[in-house]
């Protein structure tokens with residue numbers, strides 16, 4: 001892991017991952033961040049590393065075959081960590097197409113470039129030999145498994161049953177990765193993580209959206225009865241899990257990532273209000289999300305027992321740290337909600353974003 005391509009590094013988890021690697025992994029000599037800078041990408045998230053000699057930014061589209069190949073020619077990556085994606089379920093409901101092209105075709109484009117550059121005999125279509133030490137990691141999601149009832153957890157063997165255009169596109173990408181393993185013998189891994197929270201999360205997602213609205217004394221829009229359950233993990237723990245899989249994961253394996261931390265949405269919203277000293281009367285139940293998955297929960301036995309990863313943050317500490325970060329960095333959210341995000345919010349919730 002000397003020369004690493006990180007895609008989507010200007011987004012929430014990607015930027016946290018870049019900070020994590022540059023701070024804690026001196027063995028990485030060069031990290032190139034390929035990001036299109038869609039509405040969700042923000043170079044502000046990386047301001048503190050932009051002059052780090054081990055870091056480079058390349059603006060580009062993962063669907064642009066020529067641009068991706070040129071990057072591989074130039075840097076000869078030995079590791080790819082693929083975060084770039086369209087990621088918001090609500091947007092996928094109103095605009096599915098870009099989810100399919102970015103998440104599925106973008107993944108295939110990256111895999112093709114990696115395959116061409118990593119094979120020991122690039123011209124031999126039947127060769128399954130790769131340069132030593134190369135690795136492609138697909139950052140997937142627990143949403144590919146669909147929804148759970150009151151009991152049970154997602155295991156790596158749970159059949160995929162995605163319910164939104166977003167999760168369908170992520171499942172499609174996972175199948176492409178699987179096919180490149182089975183057909184071409186590529187050294188790949190897939191990680192499927194539960195909901196992340198932490199600094200730099202775009203304020204369309206539950207936790208930063210609710211913090212922002214509460215700070216502005218605006219209604220907190222809870223979908224349906226608010227009893228949907230998510231399994232929350234602090235983003236830095238997700239970054240450490242990805243690193244663990246890169247280091248110790250067996251080629252071709254899938255690893256679920258989660259911290260056994262199930263919470264109903266209403267519990268999260270109430271906690272945020274309590275922490276910020278705001279009244280529960282700000283909660284507003286709004287129309288439910290179509291196809292809304294009722295419950296997610298990750299069985300993390302494989303990554304904990306086989307690779308030794310464990311979350312380092314308790315929810316109590318992680319959420320307190322997260323709320324503090326949004327309080328101390330209010331201008332970060334203000335900049336976003338004053339831009340193009342304003343019209344999205346109006347379309348989605350029928351009122352201004354503040």
Ligand code: NAD
Pocket residue numbers: 007008009010011012013014034035036037038039040041042060061062063082083084085086087088102106139140141142170192193194195196197202
């Ligand atoms: P995000 O929406 O915050 O960031 C996505 C990034 O990808 C942005 O910087 C954007 O500019 C970039 N991007 C989008 N389309 C691109 C394209 N065509 N070419 C190049 N760059 C492009 O996403 P996130 O929440 O950080 O999620 C990162 C990855 O982790 C995604 O693959 C997502 O499916 C997965 N994931 C997210 C969570 C979560 O809770 N957020 C949980 C599990 C898995």
Ligand code: DAU
Pocket residue numbers: 087088089090140141142143193194195196204205206207209221222223224226228229230265289296
């Ligand atoms: O599980 C991993 C997934 O987590 C990732 O793959 C996705 O990229 C990420 O967006 C996230 O998906 P969710 O749909 O679970 O996250 P979101 O923050 O959009 O919503 C969390 C829960 O809160 C969900 O049950 C819907 C609810 N919600 C969300 C918003 C934005 C509300 O009740 N009101 C809201 O305004």
